[in-house]
Amino acid sequence: MIRKNFALPTNIRLFGEIFFQRGRECYLVGGAVRNMVAGWKPSDWDFATDAPPSEVISMFRRVIPTGIKHGTVTVLFKQEKYEVTTFRIDADYSDGRRPDAVTYTGDIYEDLSRRDFTINAMAINLNTGKLIDPHDGRADIKRKLIRAIGDPQIRFAEDGLRLLRACRFTAQLGFRLEEQTEKALSTCRFQLSNVSLERIRDEIVKMLDAEKPSIGFLVMEKSGILSDILPELSRCRGINQKGFHSFDVLDHSLYACDGAPADRLLIRLAALFHDTGKAVTLSTDEDGFPTFHRHEIESEKIAREVMQRLRFSNAQTDAVCHLVKHHMFHYTDDWSDAAVRRFISRVGREHISDLFALRLADQYGMTARTMEATNLTSFAKRIEAVLDKDMALTLRDLAVNGKDLMKVGIPAGPLLGTILDQLLEAVLDDPEMNKKERLLAIAKSLHQQID
Ligand code: ATP
Numbered sequence: 141m142i143r144k145n146f147a148l149p150t151n152i153r154l155f156g157e158i159f160f161q162r163g164r165e166c167y168l169v170g171g172a173v174r175n176m177v178a179g180w181k182p183s184d185w186d187f188a189t190d191a192p193p194s195e196v197i198s199m200f201r202r203v204i205p206t207g208i209k210h211g212t213v214t215v216l217f218k219q220e221k222y223e224v225t226t227f228r229i230d231a232d233y234s235d236g237r238r239p240d241a242v243t244y245t246g247d248i249y250e251d252l253s254r255r256d257f258t259i260n261a262m263a264i265n266l267n268t269g270k271l272i273d274p275h276d277g278r279a280d281i282k283r284k285l286i287r288a289i290g291d292p293q294i295r296f297a298e299d300g301l302r303l304l305r306a307c308r309f310t311a312q313l314g315f316r317l318e319e320q321t322e323k324a325l326s327t328c329r330f331q332l333s334n335v336s337l338e339r340i341r342d343e344i345v346k347m348l349d350a351e352k353p354s355i356g357f358l359v360m361e362k363s364g365i366l367s368d369i370l371p372e373l374s375r376c377r378g379i380n381q382k383g384f385h386s387f388d389v390l391d392h393s394l395y396a397c398d399g400a401p402a403d404r405l406l407i408r409l410a411a412l413f414h415d416t417g418k419a420v421t422l423s424t425d426e427d428g429f430p431t432f433h434r435h436e437i438e439s440e441k442i443a444r445e446v447m448q449r450l451r452f453s454n455a456q457t458d459a460v461c462h463l464v465k466h467h468m469f470h471y472t473d474d475w476s477d478a479a480v481r482r483f484i485s486r487v488g489r490e491h492i493s494d495l496f497a498l499r500l501a502d503q504y505g506m507t508a509r510t511m512e513a514t515n516l517t518s519f520a521k522r523i524e525a526v527l528d529k530d531m532a533l534t535l536r537d538l539a540v541n542g543k544d545l546m547k548v549g550i551p552a553g554p555l556l557g558t559i560l561d562q563l564l565e566a567v568l569d570d571p572e573m574n575k576k577e578r579l580l581a582i583a584k585s586l587h588q589q590i591d
């Protein structure tokens with residue numbers, strides 16, 4: 141049973157009071173109402189009022205004019221952040237993204253009509269707790285449907301971002317698209333060219349927060365949107381694999397993404413991109429099976445290209461690329477301690493737990509089912525044992541540094557770097573080598589050999 145009256149949190153009631161005392165209306169709107177109606181937890185609080193922004197600003201002590209051009213301000217009220225937007229009607233959308241002008245209105249019904257989907261166009265009157273639902277969002281919540289308000293083609297043409305919001309909501313809510321809305325997704329996909337890459341990224345990031353992002357990516361694929369915004373993924377469709385894999389590379393990547401922890405954006409991105417290089421390294425072995433030699437190197441390049449294009453930060457891009465590059469390790473119990481040390485040195489001890497999380501996601505992506513942990517547990521124990529011994533694993537741990545080498549006559553430059561790397565290799569093989577005199581001796585002989 142879906143309720144018609146809502147018990148609102150005290151802070152929200154108090155917030156509403158401030159509006160009523162001035163003879164103004166205030167409604168809870170947007171995702172919070174949708175979630176409350178569906179019985180889920182609201183994620184953020186959006187409000188609509190007939191008070192113009194200047195009046196809202198005058199009503200509270202701490203107000204940030206976050207979207208003042210569109211009538212939105214953020215009020216800091218009792219440790220919470222409330223977005224308040226004056227009821228508005230949007231004038232023409234000549235750029236396919238932002239209304240040319242906004243007109244304020246005194247009518248909540250008009251305001252609800254400009255919103256994107258029926259499930260997002262309900263309001264709760266803060267004074268009475270009563271739900272207003274002119275587009276029958278409740279029925280669509282029951283049916284688990286995302287339906288555009290009015291003609292979906294017109295609504296998508298007004299604002300291309302709505303296409304991505306539709307895809308994102310399928311994943312976030314686990315809802316389907318209503319038939320006409322789904323059709324319009326394909327016919328209007330060119331509208332995405334009006335949406336900035338940052339906004340596209342933001343929607344993808346929100347989608348990656350869903351329990352199963354694969355739902356949204358598959359909706360994007362069906363409408364053609366995936367090949368417009370992430371062609372690097374869509375071309376993985378139909379690339380089949382052998383062995384334990386039940387899926388082609390695209391489905392495997394999407395399910396691997398589902399299998400990564402929902403609150404770990406970077407691991408989810410790494411899972412999404414880790415095998416994209418298979419589309420460009422595909423070849424066939426002598427028995428006719430597909431092979432993807434060194435695909436992780438191509439996947440890393442692709443991940444970097446995509447993340448740069450979508451304006452992810454350099455730090456995020458580097459972190460994802462590092463995981464993608466190192467995802468192909470094959471530990472067995474007969475690895476020597478030196479091999480374990482080389483692995484830690486290569487990956488970096490601070491990245492190992494993320495790489496293991498990626499491996500678990502990768503395994504999930506093979507069957508879309510959680511499987512028994514493989515030998516990761518015994519590998520983790522070996523790694524711990526090596527770390528406990530506190531042996532040299534990085535250049536910084538070496539008993540000599542660049543200055544020491546320069547003192548014995550090796551000039552600064554790339555050669556010095558190469559020699560240091562080789563010293564580290566020697567120490568990873570045999571920790572006993574990590575003595576200043578021994579390393580200087582090796583360095584000198586290497587220098588003579590190369591020089
Ligand atoms: P979330 O749970 O992610 O916050 P939300 O539905 O609240 O989802 P917001 O971006 O916070 O999404 O927007 C609040 C409300 O504003 C939406 O529910 C919708 O009514 C309206 N809205 C937001 N973006 C658009 C848009 N591009 N076109 C039309 N209406 C929109």
Ligand code: MG
Binds near residue numbers: 171184185186
């Ligand atoms: Mg919201």
